[in-house]
Amino acid sequence: MSFSTYPRRLIIMPAFNEAANLPRVIPEVQQAAPGYDLVVIDDGSTDGTARIAVDLGAEVVSLPVNLGYGGAVQTGFRYAVQHGYDLGVVIDADGQHDPAGIQVLADAVTCGGADVAIGSRFRGQLKYRVPWVKRIGMAVFGWTASRITGRQVTDPTSGFQALNAEAMRFFAADNYPVDYPDADTLLILHYAGFKVVEAPMTVRDRLSGNSRLHGGWKPIYYVAKMWLAIAMVVLRQKTNIHPRRTAV
Amino acid sequence: MIRANFIIALLGVILLVIVINMVRTRRLQERYALLWLLAGIGLMIAPLFIPLLDEIASALGFAYTPALLLMLAVIGLLLLIFQLSLSITRNSEQVKVLTQELGLLRHDLEVLARQAKANPPAAVEPGATVALSEEEKIEYDAGPR
Numbered sequence: 001m002s003f004s005t006y007p008r009r010l011i012i013m014p015a016f017n018e019a020a021n022l023p024r025v026i027p028e029v030q031q032a033a034p035g036y037d038l039v040v041i042d043d044g045s046t047d048g049t050a051r052i053a054v055d056l057g058a059e060v061v062s063l064p065v066n067l068g069y070g071g072a073v074q075t076g077f078r079y080a081v082q083h084g085y086d087l088g089v090v091i092d093a094d095g096q097h098d099p100a101g102i103q104v105l106a107d108a109v110t111c112g113g114a115d116v117a118i119g120s121r122f123r124g125q126l127k128y129r130v131p132w133v134k135r136i137g138m139a140v141f142g143w144t145a146s147r148i149t150g151r152q153v154t155d156p157t158s159g160f161q162a163l164n165a166e167a168m169r170f171f172a173a174d175n176y177p178v179d180y181p182d183a184d185t186l187l188i189l190h191y192a193g194f195k196v197v198e199a200p201m202t203v204r205d206r207l208s209g210n211s212r213l214h215g216g217w218k219p220i221y222y223v224a225k226m227w228l229a230i231a232m233v234v235l236r237q238k239t240n241i242h243p244r245r246t247a248v
Numbered sequence: 249m250i251r252a253n254f255i256i257a258l259l260g261v262i263l264l265v266i267v268i269n270m271v272r273t274r275r276l277q278e279r280y281a282l283l284w285l286l287a288g289i290g291l292m293i294a295p296l297f298i299p300l301l302d303e304i305a306s307a308l309g310f311a312y313t314p315a316l317l318l319m320l321a322v323i324g325l326l327l328l329i330f331q332l333s334l335s336i337t338r339n340s341e342q343v344k345v346l347t348q349e350l351g352l353l354r355h356d357l358e359v360l361a362r363q364a365k366a367n368p369p370a371a372v373e374p375g376a377t378v379a380l381s382e383e384e385k386i387e388y389d390a391g392p393r
Contacts, residue, residue, distance in 0.1 A: 041351070063351040067344055075348040082352065178344055 006086040006110045006164070009036045011102065012076030014069055015093035016043040019052050025095045026056040032099035033089070033106075039079055040093070043072040049093075069159070070177045077172040081165070089162045097160040101201035105162035108199045115167045115194040118186075119160030119201030133219040141183035141226055148234070149190040153198065156183035160201055167194055177229070184229035191237045253295035260291030280335070283328050290324070 003009065011029060015022065022040075030038065040053040044066035053060045061079055063072065073090055080088045089105055091097045101119050108117035138157055145153040157180065163171070167189070175188050189196050267284045270276035276284075305313040372378060 059355065061351045061355045063347050065343075065347055067347055071344050071348065075351055078348055079352060079355075178340070 003035055006106075008083075008085045009033075009087040009089070009106065010076075010080050010083075010085040011036045011038045012041065012073060012080065012088050012090045013038065013058070013093045014041045014043055014072035014076065014090070015045065015049050015053065016066060016069075016072070017045045017047045017049060018093040019045070019047040019049045021093060021095050022049065022052050022056060025093055026053065026058055028095075029091060029099045029102070030057070033102045036089070036102070037085075039076060041072040041075045041079075043067055043069075068179045070179050070181055073159070073181070074171060074176045074178075077163075077168045077176070080168050081172045085168070086165050087162060088168050090159060092159055096203050096205070098202040098204060101160060101199070102162075104199050104201065105160065108197050109162045109164050112197060113195065114197040115164050116189060116196045117162045117199050118155065118158050118196065120155035120158060120198040121201060121203040122154040123198060123200035137219070137223060137226070141230070144230060145183040145186050148187055149196075151196070153183070153186060155198065156186055157181075158201075170194070182226055182229070184226065184233045187230065187233045191233070253298065256294050257292050260288050260294070263288035263291060280331070283324075283331060287324055287328075 011033060013026075013029070018025075026038070026040075030036075038058045040049070040058045040060045042050040042053065042060055042062040044063050050060045050062045061075055063075060067075075076090065077088065087106060087109060089102050091099065091102065097119065105117040105119055108114050134157075138155060142153045142156045145156050159181070170189075170192060175185075175192075177185065186196060264285065267276065267281050267288060271278060271281045301316065302313050305316040308316065310316045
């Protein structure tokens, strides 16, 4: 493992009420990725997530109110930009992402020449059941993203990603959704000229708590919102409303 | 008919008074008050146009005159709600940036506090002379801003 070209590396872990999972997840991540700094973005948790993360030796940025997943991850990008990190790896705090993937993703950026590497649960091992609504959504939007970018996208919703400094600056400035990054975010990256690759990863069942996108009207809202978001990204590109590339 | 006209105009006046008072006491910003003021004025002068309404409705192809009124009312409400949606979008973007900045600044502050605790600055005796750095000298010579 060479840190010569990307000496300063950061793991960004957004966490909302993950106090039950952190005592297992943080040591596992620290062990799997020596030499990386770790910042936990506490997204307005009410269960002492921040205190536990501090006790486990992580840097903690606590948001005073809950912004949502994308807002927390973007805070991590801003942190990385402010502190001059060369590489950032985003990983979930619920233990679903196998930390062994950190090295795989980082290598895809540092050695593979990618700007962004995304862990795909459909290229690696799947150790948990994906709800059917989510599965269909991922297939449809992955297919759409593949068609537009001309590169195979199997897992557009994956939150396990490695980004170089330029990609983090791009997302720190703007261009990142406050709720969940998805196929539309991949398209924004593609149109802005970033090289995005997928790498295999293992996804496990979460340790404790509930995941998103379950029940009620949420799946319908999700599908409608995604179509709108994708259409808007394409429309902006066609009408030359280009995203900003410099940090605020 | 006369009584209906009176009630409509009265509603308009009440709306105007409420809106103006809200702006006066700073509970409502001017930019959000404009459309409400327009609505109040519209209600107030509406009775003047009631004789015209039948003609306008038939000219526009409305078989039933009150339908035109309802449509105008709905359009007005949609405009108001749309303006609110626009400002919510702007507000949530601002809240997001402020929340992120607040979190990051608080973290910086904690780091500084930790550092200060680890190496506390040397105490300065009262009356002692303190050497200024070049930057501080320049700032000092420039006088109070």
